[in-house]
Amino acid sequence: xxxxxxxxPTIPPSVWLARGxxxxxxxxxxxxxxxxxxxxxxxxxxxxEVPETEGAQEHVFEARWRVAEAVTVRARLTVEHDSGDGQQxxxxxxxxxxxxxxxxxxxxxxxxxxxxxxxxHDTVTGLRLRDINPLPSDDKDVRRVLRxxxxxxxxxxxxxxxxMTTDKRGRVPLAGMxxxxxxxxxxxxxxxxxxxxxxxxxxxxxxxxxxxxxAVVLPGTPAPxxxxxxxxxxxxxxxxxxxxxxxxxxxxxxxALPRPLPDGAEKALTALREDWRLLTLEEELxxxxxxxxxxxxxxxxxxxxxxxxxxAAEQAHAALAAYRESADAMADTRPQPPSGPSTSPxxxxxxxxxxxxxxxxxxxx
Numbered sequence: 617x618x619x620x621x622x623x624x625p626t627i628p629p630s631v632w633l634a635r636g637x638x639x640x641x642x643x644x645x646x647x648x649x650x651x652x653x654x655x656x657x658x659x660x661x662x663x664x665e666v667p668e669t670e671g672a673q674e675h676v677f678e679a680r681w682r683v684a685e686a687v688t689v690r691a692r693l694t695v696e697h698d699s700g701d702g703q704q705x706x707x708x709x710x711x712x713x714x715x716x717x718x719x720x721x722x723x724x725x726x727x728x729x730x731x732x733x734x735x736x737h738d739t740v741t742g743l744r745l746r747d748i749n750p751l752p753s754d755d756k757d758v759r760r761v762l763r764x765x766x767x768x769x770x771x772x773x774x775x776x777x778x779x780m781t782t783d784k785r786g787r788v789p790l791a792g793m794x795x796x797x798x799x800x801x802x803x804x805x806x807x808x809x810x811x812x813x814x815x816x817x818x819x820x821x822x823x824x825x826x827x828x829x830x831a832v833v834l835p836g837t838p839a840p841x842x843x844x845x846x847x848x849x850x851x852x853x854x855x856x857x858x859x860x861x862x863x864x865x866x867x868x869x870x871x872a873l874p875r876p877l878p879d880g881a882e883k884a885l886t887a888l889r890e891d892w893r894l895l896t897l898e899e900e901l902x903x904x905x906x907x908x909x910x911x912x913x914x915x916x917x918x919x920x921x922x923x924x925x926x927x928a929a930e931q932a933h934a935a936l937a938a939y940r941e942s943a944d945a946m947a948d949t950r951p952q953p954p955s956g957p958s959t960s961p962x963x964x965x966x967x968x969x970x971x972x973x974x975x976x977x978x979x980x981x
Contacts (some may be wrong), residue, residue, distance in 0.1 A: 623839065624876035629714040632691075632707075632722055633881055634801050635770040636745060639702040640734035643695045644675040650728050651679065660725055664894040678894040679726065683719040688712050691722045692888040704739055708884045715797065717868060725801035740768040740804050746791045746799065750806045751775075751815065758811065759818040765803065766822050767837050769878030772798070772870060774863070775815060776853055777807045777905060779829030786855030790867075793859050798871055827851045831863050833870045840873035 627633060644665075651663040659681065666676035675695045682688055686719045688820065691709035709722040727735045736745040741764045743749040751758050765773040774790065790804045807815045807826065816825050819834075826832045833848040848870055850863045877885070 625882065626680075626841075626874045627877055627881070628710070628885075630660075630711045631885060632709040632711075632715050632797065633770065633878070634707045634723055635705065635739050635878075635880075636723075636735060636800075637702045637704050637717055637737040638695065639737055643703045643705065643735065644677075644699070645695070646728065646735065647675075647677050647695070647726060650726065651677065652681075654725060655976050662894060666893055670833070677726065678892065678979050680894055680896075681725060683711065684713075684716070689719075689722070689782050690888065690892060690894070691725070692884070692892070693726050694884065694887075702737070705735070706880065706884050708881070708888045710885070711889060717795035717797035717871065719797050721796050721798075721800045724796070738768070738771050740764050740771070741773075741803065743803050743805075745771065745801070745803060746789060748789050748804055748806050750808065751811055751943065753811070754781065755814050758814050761805070762815065762818045762834075765805065766819075766824075766834050768803075769838065770846050770875070770881075771802060771836075772802045772867060773805065773834040773836070774802060774831060774867060775805045775807060775819075775834065776831040776855075776863075777815070777826050777829060778855060780809055782855045785857035788857055790860070794864060794867060798867060800822075801871070802867060825849065829853065831866075833866055835976040836875075838876045840870070840875040842873050858876070923925070 663679040677693045689711045693704045693707045791799045831850045
């Protein structure tokens with residue numbers, strides 16, 4: 617099983633994270649259409665498309681809404697420029713209270729929710745977030761998909777084994793039964809009845825096993841603190857259209873574990889907190905007050921520094937003047953040289969040393 621990384625900070629309890637890939641045309645145009653509709657319908661309080669700077673590599677959208685009547689949520693969605701294979705997006709939301717999975721999914725407050733929308737593809741595996749993803753029949757492909765799933769630190773990957781071939785009632789995606797806050801963070805893999813041995817062989821290196829006719833939540837990388845495969849394995853999942861309560865509980869418990877921030881999330885969270893542009897009038901006033909206070913502190917520090925510099929300069933001038941006065945006084949009291957023949961400075965210095973030596977000898981006696 618992938619080891620937990622203690623070096624990474626964990627996801628704050630008030631933060632919701634998701635990442636995906638938009639495969640349709642111009643994701644930014646989709647958002648420009650969806651966000652005004654959500655504001656008009658009351659789904660969000662306000663939104664903003666941040667103006668792009670020169671050389672920017674992504675589009676940035678901000679939105680704000682309230683949950684539980686009074687808890688404000690701020691969210692920031694970045695969408696990379698189209699590179700030819702779709703556009704990767706990253707969504708970070710932070711509430712004024714610990715995140716409740718029963719709150720609406722932030723992804724649903726940015727992206728359209730039609731079944732044929734193309735924004736909901738997992739970045740690592742390319743699979744859908746809101747649908748069932750059958751595992752391939754080829755052994756190598758199964759290993760590749762599961763290896764990529766275990767490596768993912770953003771989405772929650774769930775592997776469900778079908779004990780027998782399911783009918784229409786058993787092909788209901790798990791996402792629609794999860795709490796709203798988890799619906800766009802889970803990738804559901806379905807293993808056909810004959811794939812159980814291949815699946816468990818592919819997962820043996822991470823210490824995870826899928827029960828026959830059951831399911832397991834994969835640990836991701838790094839694994840969250842407190843993850844044990846047996847705690848997140850479900851022995852039986854009845855694929856008959858009924859709600860798989862035990863599996864939903866396992867996914868919900870896994871999402872509540874202290875999880876390390878995945879790659880890129882720390883930078884995105886910092887941008888949400890420090891580069892936020894969508895301010896209310898009260899927030900604008902508070903920011904201006906903080907700026908005024910900061911400038912006042914800076915001015916006071918500059919004034920104090922100037923006064924200290926001036927005081928030091930005055931003391932230096934006073935010391936220099938005192939030195940000059942002392943030098944002049946010493947020059948006035950210095951004995952005049954005899955009027956006899958001039959001697960060289962070296963000779964005078966030698967005679968001085970001789971006198972000093974003589975006086976030293978006299979004192980020794």
